[in-house]
Amino acid sequence: MADVAARAGVSLSTASLAFSGNKPVSPATRERVLAAAASLGYAGPNPLASNLRRGRSGVVGIAVGRLSTAFRDPAALPMVDAVSDVLDAAGFGLLLMGDDAEHARLPLDAVIYDICGRETWTSYDDLVARDVPMVVVEGPAWPGTTLIDIDHRGGARALARHLHDLGHRRVATLMLEPSHPQREREAGLREVFPDAEVVGSCASDHDAAQAIVSDYLAAEPDVTAIVCQSDVQAAAVVVEARRRGLDVPGDLSVGGFDGITTPWLDLELTTVEQPLADKGRATAEAVLARIAGEPAHDVVLPVVLRVGGSTGPA
Amino acid sequence: MADVAARAGVSLSTASLAFSGNKPVSPATRERVLAAAASLGYAGPNPLASNLRRGRSGVVGIAVGRLSTAFRDPAALPMVDAVSDVLDAAGFGLLLMGDDAEHARLPLDAVIYDICGRETWTSYDDLVARDVPMVVVEGPAWPGTTLIDIDHRGGARALARHLHDLGHRRVATLMLEPSHPQREREAGLREVFPDAEVVGSCASDHDAAQAIVSDYLAAEPDVTAIVCQSDVQAAAVVVEARRRGLDVPGDLSVGGFDGITTPWLDLELTTVEQPLADKGRATAEAVLARIAGEPAHDVVLPVVLRVGGSTGPA
DNA sequence: CGTTTCGATCGAATCGTTTCGATGGTAGCC
DNA sequence: GGCTACCATCGAAACGATTCGATCGAAACG
CATH class of the missing domain: 3.40.50.2300 (Response regulator)
Structure with missing residues (x-):
């Protein structure tokens, strides 16, 4: 930058100002500096030095x-x-x-x-x-x-109430791994269904959810609804329930969370949209x-x- | 760091060496420096300064x-x-x-x-x-x-040959947006099926692929196989073909690209694994x-x- | 015991900007 | 015409480390 300044006939500080625009520089001077930079192949202030001086990296x-x-x-x-x-x-x-x-x-x-x-x-x-x-x-x-x-809690509660309103009384939930949000959601669910069963817990992953719920459904539990913690989980549950000959929502209601689209399903999930x-x-x-x-x-x-x-x- | 060095009774340069480990420093000295750093609440060299000096940001x-x-x-x-x-x-x-x-x-x-x-x-x-x-x-x-x-080209060619071996003669392809890899793949396909039809082109996105192939299938083309450029596209084609009452692979063969798993499908795609x-x-x-x-x-x-x-x- | 060798330590220069306070000149005002 | 304001520009001091070459002791060697 010193070279650029010299070639433009200005001081180093002025050249710096021309690049950063932090203080007013006359348009003519700025032009001259930029021209000098271009002719010298100078690509602008070195980010590393700039960062040190400004105390910020971006x-x-x-x-x-x-x-x-x-x-x-x-x-x-x-x-x-x-x-x-x-x-x-x-x-x-x-x-x-x-x-x-x-x-x-x-x-x-x-x-x-x-x-x-x-x-x-x-x-x-x-x-x-x-x-x-x-x-x-x-x-x-x-x-x-x-x-x-x-x-989280309010969302879980709202979904639980919706199920309760539909007449569901035996409800199970497929959880995420233990975490703060998961605990909040469980609390919301239990405000409505204190005795909700736990299907299991896994990451928000189609395969994992499907495997867990498969075992669960095989035991023929007498729940009428499964509350999931993500739409991905919910989609997996729908797929697996159908694979086992259950109708959704006829035989089993499934709730999700997130509110994304699941184009590979032919139904729209009931979900808590965030x-x-x-x-x-x-x-x-x-x-x-x-x-x-x-x-x-x-x-x-x-x-x-x-x-x-x-x-x-x- | 100067404070740390002073407190440890060493020079600034030695303190720096103690942190960076670039040159040998006696274990005792290093201990002393680290202890001084801890007692002063110094968290180690400032990355911004370090970056400038080393000419590298990481x-x-x-x-x-x-x-x-x-x-x-x-x-x-x-x-x-x-x-x-x-x-x-x-x-x-x-x-x-x-x-x-x-x-x-x-x-x-x-x-x-x-x-x-x-x-x-x-x-x-x-x-x-x-x-x-x-x-x-x-x-x-x-x-x-x-x-x-x-x-790309070899992969596309291999998939095309596989279809040709199976007796397919009328083949169409769902493409990605125009790009260098896409052109290579098309060339590979055309080495085997010079006259392959083009279904259309879209990003590797379930919805988009499904929409395009839906229009295409509606026109009742007499192709027996569709070559896709990603497994996501291929999965969408499978879903849409079935929705229209076609059996896969009985009525229509579908090829993919990438080699990922598609857990929501009940079949494994034939694909080019990269x-x-x-x-x-x-x-x-x-x-x-x-x-x-x-x-x-x-x-x-x-x-x-x-x-x-x-x-x-x- | 004198000399060499080697490792630990130190001083000083350097990395390339940004910014603070000062300076000089010009324009506006009465 | 003299005085104040103000804008563009400049010089110099940071920013906080790393590293080169030099120095100093002590260990190793013959």
């Missing part, structure tokens, strides 16, 4: 766990997409923190924890020590972190606020019950 | 397009997963470059282009000017980039080599035909 980490686990369920995508959109617009990039490992040497301006279900983070202490802002999606929130959540994109946007905005040093308040987003064709009278 | 960009597009097809995941694994192990992180936009200010040590199908990159010139190594997955390669590819994880590993290794300043050679990985239950005699 990189935000997002811990999602293993990709093929995190994104196996399509419901995860719109959320991260929204995060990415908002951050991009603000000039930040999103760095995947596969696991929660040693990313201590990477220049992170903030970290998003979107490991739904994980409750301990190896990197927490380190990030606190480095004063890196943290935003947690679907908590539990730790001290110093900002929490973005949805109304605002995935809003969740992502809220997360990104919290990140930006915290990076800017502003306070960020926790958020709990509402969910709505969307009644489809997978539930019917008991 | 961040590798990966351009995949919009997430919900890029990862809608599960076949994309194992590849990125493998990239992430290898880079993680080498201390690098993966930054998602949603689109191919202005990431000029971000500190990138290298960039991976995995936008299957995209042929122009806004950032190419800029990255060349900054001397950032680029690795392109499934081409076309531009000057200065390293190419990691699979044998080594997704190997592709990711090769990509990451090329990246690391180029970052280290070593030459990286282009790679073309083999594919294998995997015969399943979606193809049968004409």
